[in-house]
Amino acid sequence: MIKLIPIGRLRPGMYIHDLNCGWLQHDFVRNRFLVEGEDDVRKVRAIGVREVYVDTARGLDPDALPLAPAAAPAAAPASGEAPAVRTGSKAANAFERARALHREATQIVRDMLVDIRLGKQIELEKVEPLVTRIVDSIFTQQDALLPLARLKQHDNYTFQHSVSVCALMTAFARTLELPREIIREIAIGALLHDVGKARVPDEILNKPARLTDAEFEKMKNHVVQSKIILQATPGISDIALDVAAQHHERHDGTGYPNRLKGEAISLYGQMGAIVDVYDAITSNRVYHKGMPPTEALRKILEWSAMHFKPTLVQAFIRSVGIYPTGSLVRLESRRLAVVQAQHADKPMQPTVKVIFHTAGHYLQPEDVDLRRSQDQIVGYEDFAVWNIDTARWLPS
Ligand SMILES: [Fe+2]
Missing domain, CATH: 1.10.3210.10 (Hypothetical protein af1432)
Structure with missing residues:
Protein backbone atom coordinates (compact mmCIF):
# COMPACT_ATOMS: atom_id res chain seq x y z
CA MET A 1 0.00 0.00 0.00
CA ILE A 2 1.18 3.50 -0.76
CA LYS A 3 1.12 5.79 2.28
CA LEU A 4 1.89 9.47 2.60
CA ILE A 5 3.89 10.20 5.75
CA PRO A 6 5.36 13.32 7.30
CA ILE A 7 9.08 13.45 6.65
CA GLY A 8 9.74 13.14 10.40
CA ARG A 9 8.47 9.53 10.28
CA LEU A 10 10.86 8.41 7.55
CA ARG A 11 13.19 5.64 8.76
CA PRO A 12 15.83 3.38 7.20
CA GLY A 13 14.15 0.32 5.74
CA MET A 14 11.19 2.21 4.28
CA TYR A 15 10.77 2.23 0.53
CA ILE A 16 10.20 5.62 -1.04
CA HIS A 17 7.52 5.38 -3.69
CA ASP A 18 7.52 9.03 -4.54
CA LEU A 19 9.55 11.90 -3.19
CA ASN A 20 6.54 14.11 -3.64
CA CYS A 21 8.68 16.88 -5.05
CA GLY A 22 8.82 16.51 -8.80
CA TRP A 23 9.08 20.25 -9.14
CA LEU A 24 12.15 20.50 -6.95
CA GLN A 25 15.74 19.75 -7.68
CA HIS A 26 17.18 16.80 -5.82
CA ASP A 27 20.22 14.68 -6.34
CA PHE A 28 18.64 11.26 -6.02
CA VAL A 29 18.95 9.49 -9.32
CA ARG A 30 15.58 7.84 -8.97
CA ASN A 31 12.31 8.90 -7.42
CA ARG A 32 11.72 5.38 -5.98
CA PHE A 33 14.25 3.66 -3.76
CA LEU A 34 14.90 1.89 -0.49
CA VAL A 35 16.07 4.17 2.33
CA GLU A 36 19.16 2.27 3.35
CA GLY A 37 20.48 4.25 6.30
CA GLU A 38 20.29 7.44 8.32
CA ASP A 39 22.37 9.10 5.66
CA ASP A 40 19.58 8.60 3.11
CA VAL A 41 17.05 9.92 5.64
CA ARG A 42 19.14 13.07 6.10
CA LYS A 43 19.48 13.54 2.34
CA VAL A 44 15.72 13.24 1.80
CA ARG A 45 15.08 15.74 4.58
CA ALA A 46 17.57 18.11 3.02
CA ILE A 47 15.47 18.25 -0.16
CA GLY A 48 12.95 20.23 1.80
CA VAL A 49 9.80 18.15 1.32
CA ARG A 50 7.40 17.82 4.23
CA GLU A 51 5.81 14.52 3.23
CA VAL A 52 6.83 11.53 1.13
CA TYR A 53 5.02 8.51 -0.23
CA VAL A 54 6.28 5.14 0.96
CA ASP A 55 5.40 1.71 -0.41
CA THR A 56 4.69 -0.69 2.47
CA ALA A 57 4.82 -3.69 0.14
CA ARG A 58 8.49 -3.01 -0.58
CA GLY A 59 9.72 -1.67 2.74
CA LEU A 60 8.84 -1.07 6.38
CA ASP A 61 5.29 0.01 7.17
CA PRO A 62 5.41 3.25 9.18
CA ASP A 63 2.17 2.29 10.96
CA ALA A 64 3.70 -0.99 12.12
CA LEU A 65 6.53 0.81 13.91
CA PRO A 66 6.29 2.10 17.47
CA LEU A 67 5.60 5.83 17.54
CA ALA A 68 8.88 7.66 17.36
CA PRO A 69 9.85 10.29 19.88
CA ALA A 70 9.37 13.85 18.67
CA ALA A 71 10.48 13.84 15.08
CA ALA A 72 13.12 16.20 13.89
CA PRO A 73 11.52 19.16 12.18
CA ALA A 74 11.50 19.01 8.43
CA ALA A 75 13.87 21.26 6.62
CA ALA A 76 12.29 24.38 5.21
CA PRO A 77 10.86 23.92 1.75
CA ALA A 78 13.13 25.10 -0.99
CA SER A 79 10.45 27.16 -2.59
CA GLY A 80 7.28 28.92 -1.53
CA GLU A 81 5.22 26.16 -3.18
CA ALA A 82 5.33 23.74 -0.27
CA PRO A 83 2.80 20.89 -0.30
CA ALA A 84 -0.22 22.22 1.52
CA VAL A 85 -2.66 19.40 2.12
CA ARG A 86 -4.48 20.41 5.26
CA THR A 87 -7.59 22.49 5.29
CA GLY A 88 -8.30 25.27 7.76
CA GLY A 321 -24.39 12.91 -4.53
CA ILE A 322 -23.86 11.20 -7.88
CA TYR A 323 -20.19 11.07 -6.96
CA PRO A 324 -20.39 10.64 -3.16
CA THR A 325 -17.89 12.40 -0.94
CA GLY A 326 -14.86 10.17 -0.46
CA SER A 327 -15.11 8.49 -3.86
CA LEU A 328 -12.33 8.45 -6.44
CA VAL A 329 -13.07 10.02 -9.83
CA ARG A 330 -11.22 10.49 -13.10
CA LEU A 331 -11.13 13.95 -14.61
CA GLU A 332 -11.01 14.85 -18.26
CA SER A 333 -7.43 16.03 -17.68
CA ARG A 334 -6.49 12.37 -16.89
CA ARG A 335 -6.00 13.25 -13.26
CA LEU A 336 -7.55 11.24 -10.42
CA ALA A 337 -9.24 13.09 -7.60
CA VAL A 338 -11.09 12.30 -4.38
CA VAL A 339 -14.47 13.98 -3.92
CA GLN A 340 -14.34 16.30 -0.91
CA ALA A 341 -17.64 18.18 -0.83
CA GLN A 342 -21.00 18.21 -2.58
CA HIS A 343 -22.81 21.19 -4.04
CA ALA A 344 -26.54 20.48 -3.98
CA ASP A 345 -27.20 22.68 -7.02
CA LYS A 346 -24.39 21.08 -9.10
CA PRO A 347 -24.23 17.34 -8.31
CA MET A 348 -21.88 16.67 -11.26
CA GLN A 349 -19.43 19.32 -10.09
CA PRO A 350 -18.34 18.63 -6.51
CA THR A 351 -15.17 19.97 -4.96
CA VAL A 352 -12.39 17.41 -5.39
CA LYS A 353 -8.82 16.93 -4.29
CA VAL A 354 -6.61 16.13 -7.26
CA ILE A 355 -3.94 13.61 -6.20
CA PHE A 356 -2.72 11.39 -9.02
CA HIS A 357 -2.06 11.33 -12.74
CA THR A 358 -3.15 8.30 -14.72
CA ALA A 359 0.32 8.26 -16.23
CA GLY A 360 1.22 6.68 -12.87
CA HIS A 361 2.48 9.31 -10.50
CA TYR A 362 1.20 11.31 -7.58
CA LEU A 363 0.55 15.02 -7.99
CA GLN A 364 0.91 17.83 -5.57
CA PRO A 365 -2.53 17.58 -3.86
CA GLU A 366 -4.80 20.41 -4.87
CA ASP A 367 -8.43 21.21 -4.04
CA VAL A 368 -10.46 22.04 -7.12
CA ASP A 369 -14.03 23.31 -7.09
CA LEU A 370 -15.28 21.85 -10.37
CA ARG A 371 -17.97 24.52 -10.61
CA ARG A 372 -15.16 26.98 -11.29
CA SER A 373 -12.90 24.77 -13.38
CA GLN A 374 -12.58 23.84 -17.03
CA ASP A 375 -11.94 20.27 -15.90
CA GLN A 376 -14.79 17.80 -15.37
CA ILE A 377 -15.49 14.30 -14.10
CA VAL A 378 -15.56 11.63 -16.80
CA GLY A 379 -16.12 8.60 -14.54
CA TYR A 380 -15.55 6.92 -11.22
CA GLU A 381 -12.43 4.93 -10.38
CA ASP A 382 -11.55 2.23 -7.87
CA PHE A 383 -8.97 3.01 -5.16
CA ALA A 384 -7.77 -0.60 -5.14
CA VAL A 385 -7.04 -0.66 -8.86
CA TRP A 386 -4.70 2.30 -8.42
CA ASN A 387 -3.33 1.02 -5.11
CA ILE A 388 -4.29 4.27 -3.41
CA ASP A 389 -4.99 4.32 0.34
CA THR A 390 -8.69 5.24 0.69
CA ALA A 391 -8.45 6.51 4.26
CA ARG A 392 -5.56 8.84 3.50
CA TRP A 393 -7.58 10.94 1.09
CA LEU A 394 -10.90 11.27 2.83
CA PRO A 395 -11.78 14.87 3.60
CA SER A 396 -9.73 15.97 6.57
FE1 LIG B 1 -30.39 -6.21 8.38
Whole structure:
Protein backbone atom coordinates (compact mmCIF):
# COMPACT_ATOMS: atom_id res chain seq x y z
CA MET A 1 0.00 0.00 0.00
CA ILE A 2 1.18 3.50 -0.76
CA LYS A 3 1.12 5.79 2.28
CA LEU A 4 1.89 9.47 2.60
CA ILE A 5 3.89 10.20 5.75
CA PRO A 6 5.36 13.32 7.30
CA ILE A 7 9.08 13.45 6.65
CA GLY A 8 9.74 13.14 10.40
CA ARG A 9 8.47 9.53 10.28
CA LEU A 10 10.86 8.41 7.55
CA ARG A 11 13.19 5.64 8.76
CA PRO A 12 15.83 3.38 7.20
CA GLY A 13 14.15 0.32 5.74
CA MET A 14 11.19 2.21 4.28
CA TYR A 15 10.77 2.23 0.53
CA ILE A 16 10.20 5.62 -1.04
CA HIS A 17 7.52 5.38 -3.69
CA ASP A 18 7.52 9.03 -4.54
CA LEU A 19 9.55 11.90 -3.19
CA ASN A 20 6.54 14.11 -3.64
CA CYS A 21 8.68 16.88 -5.05
CA GLY A 22 8.82 16.51 -8.80
CA TRP A 23 9.08 20.25 -9.14
CA LEU A 24 12.15 20.50 -6.95
CA GLN A 25 15.74 19.75 -7.68
CA HIS A 26 17.18 16.80 -5.82
CA ASP A 27 20.22 14.68 -6.34
CA PHE A 28 18.64 11.26 -6.02
CA VAL A 29 18.95 9.49 -9.32
CA ARG A 30 15.58 7.84 -8.97
CA ASN A 31 12.31 8.90 -7.42
CA ARG A 32 11.72 5.38 -5.98
CA PHE A 33 14.25 3.66 -3.76
CA LEU A 34 14.90 1.89 -0.49
CA VAL A 35 16.07 4.17 2.33
CA GLU A 36 19.16 2.27 3.35
CA GLY A 37 20.48 4.25 6.30
CA GLU A 38 20.29 7.44 8.32
CA ASP A 39 22.37 9.10 5.66
CA ASP A 40 19.58 8.60 3.11
CA VAL A 41 17.05 9.92 5.64
CA ARG A 42 19.14 13.07 6.10
CA LYS A 43 19.48 13.54 2.34
CA VAL A 44 15.72 13.24 1.80
CA ARG A 45 15.08 15.74 4.58
CA ALA A 46 17.57 18.11 3.02
CA ILE A 47 15.47 18.25 -0.16
CA GLY A 48 12.95 20.23 1.80
CA VAL A 49 9.80 18.15 1.32
CA ARG A 50 7.40 17.82 4.23
CA GLU A 51 5.81 14.52 3.23
CA VAL A 52 6.83 11.53 1.13
CA TYR A 53 5.02 8.51 -0.23
CA VAL A 54 6.28 5.14 0.96
CA ASP A 55 5.40 1.71 -0.41
CA THR A 56 4.69 -0.69 2.47
CA ALA A 57 4.82 -3.69 0.14
CA ARG A 58 8.49 -3.01 -0.58
CA GLY A 59 9.72 -1.67 2.74
CA LEU A 60 8.84 -1.07 6.38
CA ASP A 61 5.29 0.01 7.17
CA PRO A 62 5.41 3.25 9.18
CA ASP A 63 2.17 2.29 10.96
CA ALA A 64 3.70 -0.99 12.12
CA LEU A 65 6.53 0.81 13.91
CA PRO A 66 6.29 2.10 17.47
CA LEU A 67 5.60 5.83 17.54
CA ALA A 68 8.88 7.66 17.36
CA PRO A 69 9.85 10.29 19.88
CA ALA A 70 9.37 13.85 18.67
CA ALA A 71 10.48 13.84 15.08
CA ALA A 72 13.12 16.20 13.89
CA PRO A 73 11.52 19.16 12.18
CA ALA A 74 11.50 19.01 8.43
CA ALA A 75 13.87 21.26 6.62
CA ALA A 76 12.29 24.38 5.21
CA PRO A 77 10.86 23.92 1.75
CA ALA A 78 13.13 25.10 -0.99
CA SER A 79 10.45 27.16 -2.59
CA GLY A 80 7.28 28.92 -1.53
CA GLU A 81 5.22 26.16 -3.18
CA ALA A 82 5.33 23.74 -0.27
CA PRO A 83 2.80 20.89 -0.30
CA ALA A 84 -0.22 22.22 1.52
CA VAL A 85 -2.66 19.40 2.12
CA ARG A 86 -4.48 20.41 5.26
CA THR A 87 -7.59 22.49 5.29
CA GLY A 88 -8.30 25.27 7.76
CA SER A 89 -8.42 24.42 11.46
CA LYS A 90 -12.16 25.10 11.78
CA ALA A 91 -12.99 22.60 9.05
CA ALA A 92 -10.36 20.19 10.35
CA ASN A 93 -12.07 20.26 13.75
CA ALA A 94 -15.38 19.26 12.18
CA PHE A 95 -13.70 16.27 10.51
CA GLU A 96 -11.87 15.33 13.70
CA ARG A 97 -15.12 15.51 15.65
CA ALA A 98 -16.86 13.36 13.02
CA ARG A 99 -14.14 10.71 13.31
CA ALA A 100 -14.35 10.71 17.10
CA LEU A 101 -18.14 10.50 16.94
CA HIS A 102 -17.97 7.58 14.50
CA ARG A 103 -15.58 5.70 16.82
CA GLU A 104 -17.66 6.40 19.91
CA ALA A 105 -20.92 5.44 18.20
CA THR A 106 -19.41 2.16 16.99
CA GLN A 107 -18.36 1.34 20.56
CA ILE A 108 -21.81 2.18 21.96
CA VAL A 109 -23.52 -0.10 19.43
CA ARG A 110 -21.04 -2.85 20.24
CA ASP A 111 -21.75 -2.52 23.99
CA MET A 112 -25.48 -2.50 23.32
CA LEU A 113 -25.34 -5.76 21.36
CA VAL A 114 -23.31 -7.35 24.17
CA ASP A 115 -25.94 -6.19 26.67
CA ILE A 116 -28.74 -7.67 24.55
CA ARG A 117 -26.88 -10.98 24.47
CA LEU A 118 -26.77 -10.84 28.23
CA GLY A 119 -30.56 -10.48 28.22
CA LYS A 120 -30.65 -6.77 29.04
CA GLN A 121 -33.09 -4.31 27.51
CA ILE A 122 -32.10 -1.38 25.33
CA GLU A 123 -32.11 1.84 27.34
CA LEU A 124 -33.27 4.47 24.91
CA GLU A 125 -31.98 7.28 27.12
CA LYS A 126 -28.45 6.02 26.41
CA VAL A 127 -29.02 5.93 22.65
CA GLU A 128 -30.82 9.25 22.22
CA PRO A 129 -27.92 11.64 22.99
CA LEU A 130 -25.75 9.74 20.53
CA VAL A 131 -28.40 9.91 17.81
CA THR A 132 -28.84 13.64 18.47
CA ARG A 133 -25.11 14.14 17.89
CA ILE A 134 -25.17 12.10 14.68
CA VAL A 135 -28.16 14.07 13.37
CA ASP A 136 -26.50 17.37 14.33
CA SER A 137 -23.28 16.31 12.62
CA ILE A 138 -25.12 15.49 9.37
CA PHE A 139 -26.99 18.80 9.46
CA THR A 140 -23.82 20.77 10.18
CA GLN A 141 -21.42 19.11 7.75
CA GLN A 142 -22.51 15.82 6.24
CA ASP A 143 -19.34 15.59 4.16
CA ALA A 144 -17.43 14.93 7.39
CA LEU A 145 -19.37 11.92 8.69
CA LEU A 146 -20.70 10.21 5.56
CA PRO A 147 -17.38 9.17 3.94
CA LEU A 148 -16.43 7.30 7.13
CA ALA A 149 -19.24 4.91 6.28
CA ARG A 150 -16.97 3.13 3.83
CA LEU A 151 -14.17 2.33 6.26
CA LYS A 152 -15.10 -0.87 8.01
CA GLN A 153 -13.04 -3.54 9.70
CA HIS A 154 -14.16 -7.13 9.47
CA ASP A 155 -14.75 -7.72 13.18
CA ASN A 156 -16.49 -4.37 13.59
CA TYR A 157 -18.70 -4.67 10.54
CA THR A 158 -22.07 -5.09 12.25
CA PHE A 159 -21.55 -2.12 14.57
CA GLN A 160 -20.04 0.17 11.96
CA HIS A 161 -22.81 -0.74 9.51
CA SER A 162 -25.39 0.39 12.10
CA VAL A 163 -23.64 3.73 12.55
CA SER A 164 -23.30 4.22 8.79
CA VAL A 165 -26.95 3.42 8.14
CA CYS A 166 -27.88 5.93 10.85
CA ALA A 167 -25.79 8.68 9.23
CA LEU A 168 -26.98 7.89 5.70
CA MET A 169 -30.65 7.70 6.74
CA THR A 170 -30.36 11.09 8.39
CA ALA A 171 -28.91 12.61 5.22
CA PHE A 172 -31.64 10.90 3.17
CA ALA A 173 -34.43 12.14 5.47
CA ARG A 174 -32.97 15.62 5.35
CA THR A 175 -33.11 15.60 1.54
CA LEU A 176 -36.76 14.55 1.76
CA GLU A 177 -37.27 17.60 4.00
CA LEU A 178 -38.92 15.57 6.73
CA PRO A 179 -39.47 17.35 10.06
CA ARG A 180 -36.57 17.19 12.48
CA GLU A 181 -38.58 15.21 15.10
CA ILE A 182 -39.31 12.54 12.52
CA ILE A 183 -35.69 12.50 11.33
CA ARG A 184 -34.63 11.83 14.91
CA GLU A 185 -36.94 8.79 15.14
CA ILE A 186 -35.73 7.53 11.76
CA ALA A 187 -32.15 7.85 12.98
CA ILE A 188 -32.93 5.90 16.17
CA GLY A 189 -34.52 3.13 14.09
CA ALA A 190 -31.54 3.13 11.74
CA LEU A 191 -28.99 2.85 14.54
CA LEU A 192 -30.98 -0.03 16.06
CA HIS A 193 -32.16 -1.71 12.84
CA ASP A 194 -29.86 -4.72 13.20
CA VAL A 195 -29.98 -5.26 16.98
CA GLY A 196 -31.58 -8.63 16.27
CA LYS A 197 -28.14 -9.75 15.07
CA ALA A 198 -27.27 -10.06 18.76
CA ARG A 199 -29.36 -13.23 18.61
CA VAL A 200 -27.61 -14.65 15.55
CA PRO A 201 -24.72 -16.99 16.40
CA ASP A 202 -21.30 -15.38 15.94
CA GLU A 203 -20.09 -18.09 13.58
CA ILE A 204 -22.87 -17.14 11.17
CA LEU A 205 -22.62 -13.39 11.76
CA ASN A 206 -18.88 -13.26 11.11
CA LYS A 207 -18.53 -16.16 8.72
CA PRO A 208 -15.74 -15.23 6.30
CA ALA A 209 -17.56 -16.80 3.34
CA ARG A 210 -20.97 -16.94 1.80
CA LEU A 211 -23.69 -18.39 4.01
CA THR A 212 -25.31 -21.74 3.27
CA ASP A 213 -29.09 -21.73 2.77
CA ALA A 214 -29.66 -22.95 6.33
CA GLU A 215 -27.34 -20.29 7.75
CA PHE A 216 -29.00 -17.63 5.64
CA GLU A 217 -32.38 -18.55 7.11
CA LYS A 218 -30.95 -18.01 10.60
CA MET A 219 -29.41 -14.73 9.49
CA LYS A 220 -32.73 -13.56 8.03
CA ASN A 221 -34.32 -14.12 11.40
CA HIS A 222 -32.41 -11.10 12.74
CA VAL A 223 -35.20 -8.86 11.41
CA VAL A 224 -37.86 -10.62 13.45
CA GLN A 225 -35.54 -10.47 16.47
CA SER A 226 -34.90 -6.74 15.94
CA LYS A 227 -38.65 -6.15 16.02
CA ILE A 228 -39.10 -8.25 19.17
CA ILE A 229 -36.26 -6.45 20.96
CA LEU A 230 -37.46 -2.99 19.96
CA GLN A 231 -41.09 -3.69 20.82
CA ALA A 232 -39.84 -4.46 24.32
CA THR A 233 -37.94 -1.16 24.48
CA PRO A 234 -39.80 1.47 26.51
CA GLY A 235 -40.32 4.70 24.56
CA ILE A 236 -39.58 3.35 21.08
CA SER A 237 -41.63 5.03 18.31
CA ASP A 238 -43.57 3.38 15.48
CA ILE A 239 -41.26 5.14 13.01
CA ALA A 240 -38.14 3.58 14.53
CA LEU A 241 -39.90 0.21 14.63
CA ASP A 242 -40.82 0.46 10.94
CA VAL A 243 -37.21 1.16 9.92
CA ALA A 244 -35.99 -1.92 11.78
CA ALA A 245 -38.85 -4.30 11.01
CA GLN A 246 -39.08 -3.50 7.28
CA HIS A 247 -35.52 -2.86 6.14
CA HIS A 248 -35.38 -6.16 4.23
CA GLU A 249 -38.80 -5.86 2.58
CA ARG A 250 -38.76 -5.16 -1.16
CA HIS A 251 -41.11 -3.07 -3.27
CA ASP A 252 -42.09 -6.04 -5.49
CA GLY A 253 -42.95 -8.25 -2.50
CA THR A 254 -39.83 -10.44 -2.69
CA GLY A 255 -38.35 -9.29 0.63
CA TYR A 256 -38.58 -10.69 4.15
CA PRO A 257 -39.88 -11.39 6.72
CA ASN A 258 -43.44 -10.51 5.62
CA ARG A 259 -43.14 -10.16 1.83
CA LEU A 260 -44.81 -6.77 2.08
CA LYS A 261 -45.43 -5.07 -1.26
CA GLY A 262 -45.41 -1.48 -2.52
CA GLU A 263 -46.97 1.05 -0.21
CA ALA A 264 -47.70 -1.64 2.38
CA ILE A 265 -44.09 -0.92 3.32
CA SER A 266 -43.92 2.37 5.19
CA LEU A 267 -41.83 5.26 3.85
CA TYR A 268 -39.35 4.62 6.68
CA GLY A 269 -39.05 0.92 5.82
CA GLN A 270 -38.53 1.74 2.15
CA MET A 271 -35.82 4.24 3.02
CA GLY A 272 -34.16 1.71 5.32
CA ALA A 273 -34.08 -0.90 2.54
CA ILE A 274 -32.29 1.44 0.11
CA VAL A 275 -29.73 2.63 2.65
CA ASP A 276 -29.07 -0.85 4.05
CA VAL A 277 -28.30 -2.22 0.59
CA TYR A 278 -26.18 0.79 -0.37
CA ASP A 279 -24.03 0.52 2.73
CA ALA A 280 -23.70 -3.26 2.43
CA ILE A 281 -22.61 -3.32 -1.22
CA THR A 282 -20.16 -0.44 -0.86
CA SER A 283 -18.43 -2.15 2.10
CA ASN A 284 -15.52 -4.53 1.77
CA ARG A 285 -16.29 -7.94 3.24
CA VAL A 286 -14.05 -10.95 3.43
CA TYR A 287 -15.96 -12.64 0.62
CA HIS A 288 -16.62 -9.67 -1.61
CA LYS A 289 -15.04 -6.37 -2.44
CA GLY A 290 -17.12 -3.26 -1.89
CA MET A 291 -18.38 -1.48 -5.00
CA PRO A 292 -17.35 2.09 -5.67
CA PRO A 293 -20.27 4.28 -4.44
CA THR A 294 -21.16 5.61 -7.87
CA GLU A 295 -21.40 2.08 -9.27
CA ALA A 296 -23.51 1.05 -6.25
CA LEU A 297 -25.93 3.93 -6.91
CA ARG A 298 -26.17 2.90 -10.55
CA LYS A 299 -27.00 -0.69 -9.49
CA ILE A 300 -29.60 0.41 -6.97
CA LEU A 301 -31.23 2.59 -9.60
CA GLU A 302 -31.31 -0.44 -11.90
CA TRP A 303 -32.83 -2.63 -9.16
CA SER A 304 -35.38 0.02 -8.36
CA ALA A 305 -37.44 -1.36 -11.23
CA MET A 306 -38.29 -4.23 -8.84
CA HIS A 307 -36.92 -3.75 -5.36
CA PHE A 308 -37.21 -0.08 -4.54
CA LYS A 309 -39.41 2.87 -5.38
CA PRO A 310 -37.56 4.76 -8.16
CA THR A 311 -38.46 8.26 -6.94
CA LEU A 312 -37.10 7.40 -3.50
CA VAL A 313 -33.86 6.04 -5.00
CA GLN A 314 -33.47 9.28 -6.93
CA ALA A 315 -33.89 11.26 -3.71
CA PHE A 316 -31.30 9.08 -2.01
CA ILE A 317 -28.85 9.74 -4.85
CA ARG A 318 -29.46 13.46 -4.41
CA SER A 319 -28.66 13.10 -0.71
CA VAL A 320 -25.27 11.40 -1.14
CA GLY A 321 -24.39 12.91 -4.53
CA ILE A 322 -23.86 11.20 -7.88
CA TYR A 323 -20.19 11.07 -6.96
CA PRO A 324 -20.39 10.64 -3.16
CA THR A 325 -17.89 12.40 -0.94
CA GLY A 326 -14.86 10.17 -0.46
CA SER A 327 -15.11 8.49 -3.86
CA LEU A 328 -12.33 8.45 -6.44
CA VAL A 329 -13.07 10.02 -9.83
CA ARG A 330 -11.22 10.49 -13.10
CA LEU A 331 -11.13 13.95 -14.61
CA GLU A 332 -11.01 14.85 -18.26
CA SER A 333 -7.43 16.03 -17.68
CA ARG A 334 -6.49 12.37 -16.89
CA ARG A 335 -6.00 13.25 -13.26
CA LEU A 336 -7.55 11.24 -10.42
CA ALA A 337 -9.24 13.09 -7.60
CA VAL A 338 -11.09 12.30 -4.38
CA VAL A 339 -14.47 13.98 -3.92
CA GLN A 340 -14.34 16.30 -0.91
CA ALA A 341 -17.64 18.18 -0.83
CA GLN A 342 -21.00 18.21 -2.58
CA HIS A 343 -22.81 21.19 -4.04
CA ALA A 344 -26.54 20.48 -3.98
CA ASP A 345 -27.20 22.68 -7.02
CA LYS A 346 -24.39 21.08 -9.10
CA PRO A 347 -24.23 17.34 -8.31
CA MET A 348 -21.88 16.67 -11.26
CA GLN A 349 -19.43 19.32 -10.09
CA PRO A 350 -18.34 18.63 -6.51
CA THR A 351 -15.17 19.97 -4.96
CA VAL A 352 -12.39 17.41 -5.39
CA LYS A 353 -8.82 16.93 -4.29
CA VAL A 354 -6.61 16.13 -7.26
CA ILE A 355 -3.94 13.61 -6.20
CA PHE A 356 -2.72 11.39 -9.02
CA HIS A 357 -2.06 11.33 -12.74
CA THR A 358 -3.15 8.30 -14.72
CA ALA A 359 0.32 8.26 -16.23
CA GLY A 360 1.22 6.68 -12.87
CA HIS A 361 2.48 9.31 -10.50
CA TYR A 362 1.20 11.31 -7.58
CA LEU A 363 0.55 15.02 -7.99
CA GLN A 364 0.91 17.83 -5.57
CA PRO A 365 -2.53 17.58 -3.86
CA GLU A 366 -4.80 20.41 -4.87
CA ASP A 367 -8.43 21.21 -4.04
CA VAL A 368 -10.46 22.04 -7.12
CA ASP A 369 -14.03 23.31 -7.09
CA LEU A 370 -15.28 21.85 -10.37
CA ARG A 371 -17.97 24.52 -10.61
CA ARG A 372 -15.16 26.98 -11.29
CA SER A 373 -12.90 24.77 -13.38
CA GLN A 374 -12.58 23.84 -17.03
CA ASP A 375 -11.94 20.27 -15.90
CA GLN A 376 -14.79 17.80 -15.37
CA ILE A 377 -15.49 14.30 -14.10
CA VAL A 378 -15.56 11.63 -16.80
CA GLY A 379 -16.12 8.60 -14.54
CA TYR A 380 -15.55 6.92 -11.22
CA GLU A 381 -12.43 4.93 -10.38
CA ASP A 382 -11.55 2.23 -7.87
CA PHE A 383 -8.97 3.01 -5.16
CA ALA A 384 -7.77 -0.60 -5.14
CA VAL A 385 -7.04 -0.66 -8.86
CA TRP A 386 -4.70 2.30 -8.42
CA ASN A 387 -3.33 1.02 -5.11
CA ILE A 388 -4.29 4.27 -3.41
CA ASP A 389 -4.99 4.32 0.34
CA THR A 390 -8.69 5.24 0.69
CA ALA A 391 -8.45 6.51 4.26
CA ARG A 392 -5.56 8.84 3.50
CA TRP A 393 -7.58 10.94 1.09
CA LEU A 394 -10.90 11.27 2.83
CA PRO A 395 -11.78 14.87 3.60
CA SER A 396 -9.73 15.97 6.57
FE1 LIG B 1 -30.39 -6.21 8.38
